[in-house]
Amino acid sequence: MGYIVDLTAMLDDIFRTASGNVTANDFQSAVDRHVNSGCKDWIHRDIHSFVTETFAIRFTVPHRELVIEKIIDLIRQYCVPPPSSWVQILVVVFLRLRTVVFSRLRMY
Numbered sequence: 001m002g003y004i005v006d007l008t009a010m011l012d013d014i015f016r017t018a019s020g021n022v023t024a025n026d027f028q029s030a031v032d033r034h035v036n037s038g039c040k041d042w043i044h045r046d047i048h049s050f051v052t053e054t055f056a057i058r059f060t061v062p063h064r065e066l067v068i069e070k071i072i073d074l075i076r077q078y079c080v081p082p083p084s085s086w087v088q089i090l091v092v093v094f095l096r097l098r099t100v101v102f103s104r105l106r107m108y
Contacts, residue, residue, distance in 0.1 A: 001067060
């Protein structure tokens with residue numbers, strides 16, 4: 001979960017700050033801003049809380065849908081609302097990719 005939300009937040013930052021062509025320096029700057037802002041720590045703290053609460057009740061809810069919903073929630077929370085619809089585009093891309101990712105994971 002953390003990788004998906006972190007990468008999405010960094011891509012969101014790159015889309016906002018890069019002016020067309022994205023260089024390796026642009027990406028490294030986005031990574032540095034993400035880590036130095038504390039956003040990475042907040043995201044991983046939220047994920048840790050979510051996982052702790054979810055697996056405390058692990059036999060009463062379907063985990064796959066909760067995990068997907070939490071990822072979408074964190075993307076919306078940690079990507080600044082853009083003037084255009086970048087967050088919605090990123091969520092749609094994630095939803096299309098989720099079947100590939102989650103089909104390879106075994107959720108108990």
